[in-house]
Amino acid sequence: MEVRVFPDAYGAALYTATLVETTIRQLSSPVLGLATGGTMIPVYQHLVQFHRRGLRFEHVTTINLDEYIGLEPTDRHSYHAFMREHFFDHVDLPLDCRYIPSGATCDLTAACQAYDEILRAHPIDLQLLGIGVNGHIGFNEPADHLKPHTHVVELTEDTIRQNARFFDAEERVPTRAITMGLQSILFAKRIVLLAVGASKAQAVREAIIGDIRTTVPASLLQLHPQVTFVLDEAAAQQLP
Ligand code: F6R
Numbered sequence: 001m002e003v004r005v006f007p008d009a010y011g012a013a014l015y016t017a018t019l020v021e022t023t024i025r026q027l028s029s030p031v032l033g034l035a036t037g038g039t040m041i042p043v044y045q046h047l048v049q050f051h052r053r054g055l056r057f058e059h060v061t062t063i064n065l066d067e068y069i070g071l072e073p074t075d076r077h078s079y080h081a082f083m084r085e086h087f088f089d090h091v092d093l094p095l096d097c098r099y100i101p102s103g104a105t106c107d108l109t110a111a112c113q114a115y116d117e118i119l120r121a122h123p124i125d126l127q128l129l130g131i132g133v134n135g136h137i138g139f140n141e142p143a144d145h146l147k148p149h150t151h152v153v154e155l156t157e158d159t160i161r162q163n164a165r166f167f168d169a170e171e172r173v174p175t176r177a178i179t180m181g182l183q184s185i186l187f188a189k190r191i192v193l194l195a196v197g198a199s200k201a202q203a204v205r206e207a208i209i210g211d212i213r214t215t216v217p218a219s220l221l222q223l224h225p226q227v228t229f230v231l232d233e234a235a236a237q238q239l240p
Contacts, residue, residue: 001221002228003208005236009196010042012232016128016194017046019228023126023190024060031061033127033185034087035138036079038165039194040130044087057093061122065129065138065185067103068174069152077167078103101150101178111178112150119150119184127188131195134158135203135216139179142215148183152176182220191227193218195235204231205238 006012020043023030034040051057064079073080080100088098099118102111129137134156140146141156155163155175164170185191195204207218208229214220221227 001208001224003231003236003239004228005231005233005239007233009232009234012194012196012230013039013042014046016043016192016230017050019192019230020047020126020128021050021055024055024057027125029059029061030125031063031122033124033180033188034062034064034083035128035130036064036066036082037130039196040128041086043128043194047087048090051091057091060093061097062093062099063119063122063124063180064098064100066177066179067101069103069108069176069178070174072104073100073102077172101180103174103178108152108178112152115150115178115180116184119180119187124184124188125190127185127191129185129191129193129218129221131193131200131203131207131218132159133162133199133203135206135218137182137193137218137221138185139177140182140185140217142217144214146214146217146220147181149181150178150184151181153179182217186220186224188224189226191221191224192230193221193227194230196232198234198237200235201238204229204235208239 067079071078101115105111139153160173167173206216212219
């Protein structure tokens, strides 16, 4: 496992974006696993800037980690809307090469199976991850058991509270989500986890030097042969 610490969040996001850029330039048909959340916004801003300076996305496929259940893709709080606002609307990524789980369907089992088919057909070259203050990755929340494949998850109170900042009120945050599972995440050839800010310091410490356990889903990344943690100093403050 590689750990890169930058003086500030700007440097960490810029470095993360350059890792994505390198993958896009090196591969003829790269598949990116993408995350949403506040941490990722500056990464997408950098990628959009790179695009304005010539980086092309026309040969890229993207597969997002998760989506809230019950929100239409047109809902401004959905992760579909997040991706359009911060990334898709500003780059030349083909419409039919962007995958996000469908959280607005009545047949969630079929939606999960369909997403696993997509993942099987498009092995991920570079998986971008954020981390929850409780150590979640994607929406794989701390639990006694973790699921390997795409599944429906009940969000924890911690996560609902954290994500309330994106909604008008905490009561508006959906309580369930559909997320890629741990096996699918760990199947990516390379994983880059970006964490910034002191609120992530404990989760980062437990993920990197704690025991591997399902109550800290990010600690399972220790099992992967090519993981890079990209941190600012605040997120790295509890590391030895
Ligand atoms: C979202 C996702 C989540 C976030 C995590 C951190 O697609 O995968 O695991 O990465 O909740 O969110 P922020 O960056 O908002 O702190």
